[in-house]
Each structure stands twice: as C-alpha cells, then as structure tokens.
Amino acid sequence: MFFSKFLTTTTMRKAIKKSGRVRTDLQRPHCGGQWTRARFRSFIVSALRSATLRWGPKWACIDKAFVRLGPNPRTGRMCKLHRCTSCAELFPKGDMKADHILPVIDPVEGFVGWDSYISRMFCEADGWQALCGPCHDRKTAAERAMRDGALKIVCAPRSRQTKEKG
Numbered sequence: 205m206f207f208s209k210f211l212t213t214t215t216m217r218k219a220i221k222k223s224g225r226v227r228t229d230l231q232r233p234h235c236g237g238q239w240t241r242a243r244f245r246s247f248i249v250s251a252l253r254s255a256t257l258r259w260g261p262k263w264a265c266i267d268k269a270f271v272r273l274g275p276n277p278r279t280g281r282m283c284k285l286h287r288c289t290s291c292a293e294l295f296p297k298g299d300m301k302a303d304h305i306l307p308v309i310d311p312v313e314g315f316v317g318w319d320s321y322i323s324r325m326f327c328e329a330d331g332w333q334a335l336c337g338p339c340h341d342r343k344t345a346a347e348r349a350m351r352d353g354a355l356k357i358v359c360a361p362r363s364r365q366t367k368e369k370g
C-alpha cells in the first residue's frame with residue numbers, strides 16, 4: 205500500500221517536471237492547507253524584518269556614527285554626516301545602512317532554527333554597525349557568495365550520486 209503510494213507520487217513528480225506545470229504534490233501544512241513550508245517561512249521572515257524597523261538598537265548605531273555637520277553632496281544643504289565603519293567616508297543619514305555585524309543567517313552554517321534567527325536579528329547595540337550603501341551591498345554580496353559556496357560543497361556529492369543513479 206505504502207509502496208504503491210510512493211510510486212504514484214514519484215511518477216507524478218516526473219510527469220510534472222516534464223510538462224513544466226505547477227507542482228501539486230507539495231505539502232501545504234500552513235494557513236488552512238494553502239501555504240507550503242517555504243511560503244510560511246518567507247511570511248515569517250518578512251514579518252520579522254519589518255519589526256526591526258521598530259528595534260531601537262538598529263537605529264542607535266547610525267546615530268552613534270554621527271561625526272559633524274556638513275554639506276549634503278547631492279543637495280548642497282547642511283546635514284548631519286555619519287562615518288561608514290568600513291570605508292571611513294562621511295555620508296548623510298539617508299545614505300547609511302544599519303548592518304548586522306554577525307549575519308542573521310550564518311553563511312556557512314545556514315539556517316539552524318528560529319531561536320537563533322530571532323536573537324541574531326534583534327541583537328543589542330554592540331551587534332550593529334553603520335555602513336554606507338555601497339559597503340553594505342559589498343558585504344551582503346560577499347556573504348551570499350560564501351553561502352552559495354557552502355551550499356555547493358554540501359550539495360555536490362549528493363547531485364553526483366543522483367546523476368550516477370539516473
């Protein structure tokens with residue numbers, strides 16, 4: 205009984221993969237059977253991310269990076285200038301980003317659980333640094349590359365095995 209059910213599912217998966225239709229065999233354990241685990245996860249991540257907008261320590265790091273008043277390079281008007289922790293240049297507040305010193309998801313370990321995710325996302329003032337936009341983008345890209353590299357290492361032997369079997 206179980207075996208025949210498994211066969212059907214596998215056959216269904218192969219057929220769906222060939223035809224390119226939307227997969228209907230994914231489990232949908234959330235939101236009254238409508239959401240997959242991935243959909244639920246992205247919903248929670250998005251809710252947590254928007255909560256960081258009300259997290260005081262996040263913005264405190266940018267206030268702490270204030271150096272002096274000076275002309276805004278774009279408008280020429282006087283504004284507060286803040287120092288980027290990475291390149292040490294001065295920027296108006298609107299160009300600064302609050303950055304998690306320790307990435308919320310460790311690029312090598314990956315997602316380990318919500319407890320770790322939440323405590324890293326809502327870290328105290330010493331866990332934040334003020335970065336300019338380009339430095340923040342560079343750091344994010346480097347973390348992504350590291351994560352993709354780690355994923356390749358984890359996935360490579362498995363995908364090779366699958367190829368040999370198929």
Ligand SMILES: [Zn+2]
Nearest residue numbers: 288291336339
């Ligand atoms: Zn910078």
